[in-house]
Amino acid sequence: MDNQLPKSLMILLAVLQGIALTLLYRSLEAATWPAADPIWFTSLATFVISFPLLTLLAVEQGNIKKLLIYLLPFCLLLSLLGAYIGSEHYPLAFIDNDWLTATFVMTSLVASFKALMYIQQFIDKEAIHYAQLFKLSWRNFLLFIECWLFVLIFWGILNLGAALFDALDIEFFTTLLRKEWFWIPTITLAFAFASIVFRSLLNAEQSIATLLQVLIKFLLPVLTIVSFGFLATLPFAGLEKLWQTGRGTSLVLWLQLLTLFFINTVYQQASLQRPYNVVLHRLIIIGVGLLPIYSLIAAYGLWLRVDQYGLSVARCWAILMCFLLACFSFGYLVGIIKKRDAWLEVQNKVNIGMGLIVLVSMLLVNSPLLNFQRIASDSQIARLNDGKVTLEEFDYNYFASNLGRQGYLAMQDLKAQIKNSHPEQVTIIERMYVNTDFKTAEKSTTLSEFIAHSVFWPEQEVFSDELIEAVFNSMHFSNWAPLHSYSFYFVAIDLNNDEQLDYVFIDETNDFTNAKLWSHNGSKWQQYYMTTDNPDQIKWLKSLINANDISVEQPQYNHLRVGDAVFKVTNEIEN
Template identity: 25%
Template sequence: MFSNEVLSVNTRRGIGLTGIALGLLWYCSDNSGMLYAGFTASIFIRALCISCAAVLMLSVQRFNSKRLWGVTGAVALLSCIMAAWVKWNLAGEYVTFAAQFSVTNFLGWLLIFNFFLVPWIQYYLSQDEPGAGYRNLNRNLWLNGITILLSLFILGIAWSVLWLWATLFYIIDITFFRELFIENNCFQATFTSFILAIAIVICRCQLKIIEAIKNFFTLLARVLFPLLAFIALLFLAMLPFVGLNHVTERVSSAGTLSTLALLIMMLAWIMGTSSRTTPNWNKAFTYLVRLSMVILPLFTLIAAWALGIRIHQYGWSPLRVDGALTILTLTVAGFGVSLQTIRCRNACTVNVNAPTRLFLIMAAAMIFISHTPIIDPLRISVNAHMARYHSGEIKADDVSIAMLEDAGRRGHDAIKALKKDKDFMSSEMRSALINDALNPRIDISESITVVTLQGVTEVAKGSVIPETWWAWVVNEWKYSPDECYRGNNRCMIKSLDLNGDKLDEIMLCDVAERTCSFFALKDKDEWSVIGYSMALPKALDSEKFRKSIQGNKLELKPKEWKNLVIDGETMIVNYQDR
């Protein structure tokens, strides 16, 4: 049974002010527009915001506690170490869109890292309390998990009210509230952080609500656990008949099995921390549940085997490195649950305190070392990929330039090494891809003139491209011309009559990306895009495609599948793969 925490008025106000301050800091880190650039401290500010919010809002009893500020500083230091490594990997010229996503991904992992650390911090801060012990970890996990869920729910309600407020007044042409609530980034960050802080205070001071929600989840687990155990055992029973090979044929097999193991562990933990000693299961359900807990490591071992096969086939990737660390953590914790179940022979529920402590420690440690030089997923992935290429396991055409381009500093260095590889650069398409990766994309917001576009494109022999088309592409379209700047003569242009009206249409092809766009004259000086071809036939490589266009080896083939005419009106049918 939870008992309400006694938070002084000053502590409650302090949590609210902390929320406002962290919201403003978050806004300042984003307001510069340089969150993902390599020469700012924005990533450190955001890492500190997440760490300080997790530790202070969930753990503080008194703001003048030396222990509190000591552990806050320690967690902030760990967060900054991880942020520094991410920044070093993805700084400056190595920044791409996927690298920007990697920063967001890191902040997500940092949230999980702090969620696993906060129960230990709360345990450390409660050492002066009588009767405090490891059992408080379970209490802290329940409290933190439900508090976060309720806080997000309260935040959603608050934002729904503001959205309704802004929308109602926007209907009558009063845009002030829309500009304040919806379009003001400073207000959004500050309001979100403040509401989360207030919601956390409410949850920490009204623990009867937490107790009621805990009882609900316990009841839900009591119903779902036998069902999940039956599904897991049925899956294992089917494996000998279908074979393990089917497991490796699915891309998400390891993730699915890991999720199954995690769900069994979570349900075992919920039942083990229930205030009721017996879950009122019959013997069949009890045996099902206990057997699923005993063989729990088997699911993670099968997941590890499936992941190993995938790595052997395709090599390492950042996602597979994270998956391997996750499976390792689940396997160790799973063995703990299994041994604990065997020891408690006649109990319906099992005390999983020791496996829970082990899981919290290992999970936090794995997240930390995967964002440091100890185990760097980007380094492992790039080195493994290049080793497969140099050993002949994969051909030059199978080298993933996109993966290297998005792998930060190490990937950029690997691309530079490939540029010096004469065999690799012998292909015009691979050469274009390397140049694309090493040359930053042109910002289409900059001035693009007809002269500069003509200088980086190749017009097929015999083609006459109207000046009106050049002007329209530069001034109106602006969708793809920037791609043409990423390599000399990367884009080819040809004029041809596609519909037999004796007026030429224009075909613009990106040879490296193997895509084409088609344009037709709409009005006097107005052109429009009339179609796309997103993939060339596999038998037609880039070099052959370029030579065919230059040699006018193009023919028009009528479509076999027709449109429909209904009562004199044409209905255009876009046939799939026709």
């Protein structure tokens, strides 16, 4: 194997990757192109990471050309999908869609490992068989983990050495480790070196895989017994208790996923393989035959949730997982019914076909064809249009925090529709999307902007300039909490029946409503915290203030004073 590895090519590829990643990192730090354009940056970063990494895991002296024929188009496709994911970050000033990027990374890893094992089979020109695909998948995965483990240990040793030299007041090595032109190429070269070393060890990955398979072989009967116990008690306990946990569907899917994984780890050699005695073998076969029941339970639970609350990104993922696991489970059941003990012949065909379906699914979820954020947005808006939820009950925050660009576009359309009829909801939407871009966002809010953004009751002239300025100075605006994410109210009213006006300042956001009492102590304005009781979750006091719906309410209980300690009764109930 050592002589079959094109070491020079692998090292050269690592050097080029290190240079490219260094340039991308510098553009990210300087906020210049391509980092300033998420479409180009995500696309380029995807290709620069995926192509060298997959090549290092699979390249051999005799397959370079064949590998490139298959691998290059796949990595270009990943890069194209990365460009689409980057487009889902626009407009940059209003959207934080990092969760979508994280999802893209995870699904791309799954798709890459799936694609790589099929590509390796095509290159070898062997008949595609699940046992070989299984062997390749374990080999590639373990090799990937071993290489990164080596990189982490190597980097840890470098930092340990730098710390030791720091103790001697020699800071050269610490400074060097902070330079991107040093640490990025160092990591890529370390990964390439590790891949050469571990791929030269013929039986390293196979030995680890065998050890894990032995452990899973002992765990599979335990998992099967747990599955039987769950199904046996379910008719008596009922599905309602399962749904009351709030994660019943996910638990069922996890049990099904683990069972399928363990089954495919143990049963993946010859069609007549018997890794257990007859009793355990029959027990496990029965467990496999019952797996479709979990698909039906999960599908029913998802149907209930979607019917009640509509689609969300999490439910879209759950539906996809339920579908994929159901295909495996029903495929195995058909094999058991037709072939009985020879059902592994059907398992082989099911796994090969489903592997391709999983690969395609992981690619489609990063494309416009299966954009879960768009699907969830359309579903929630449809529920609103159908009257299943009112504008007051609608979860606006979900669109801003979970649906990225698709949520932003949907909220802009909704805002235009209700602009004249529901000003409170319009304000809620406007507060959600504030300019958080460090280049274009307001660097500092001026006093005049603060006054123009505030509501004064009964009128602004009642409040002194010194008080308004003191309140303004107490606020802390930033790019993450800009002026337009708040609503401000100045209220002048006699709260203690002393025939003198008291001044209350209220700041309101979509998440909270705070109030402070301001009074002059003879030398300066002082603020005092006021508790807020807002049972109806009012998020737009402006309409009530403009309607003069303001009054003073006497407390039900006076305060209790013991010496200088004061005790106040609130409306909160202690459980």
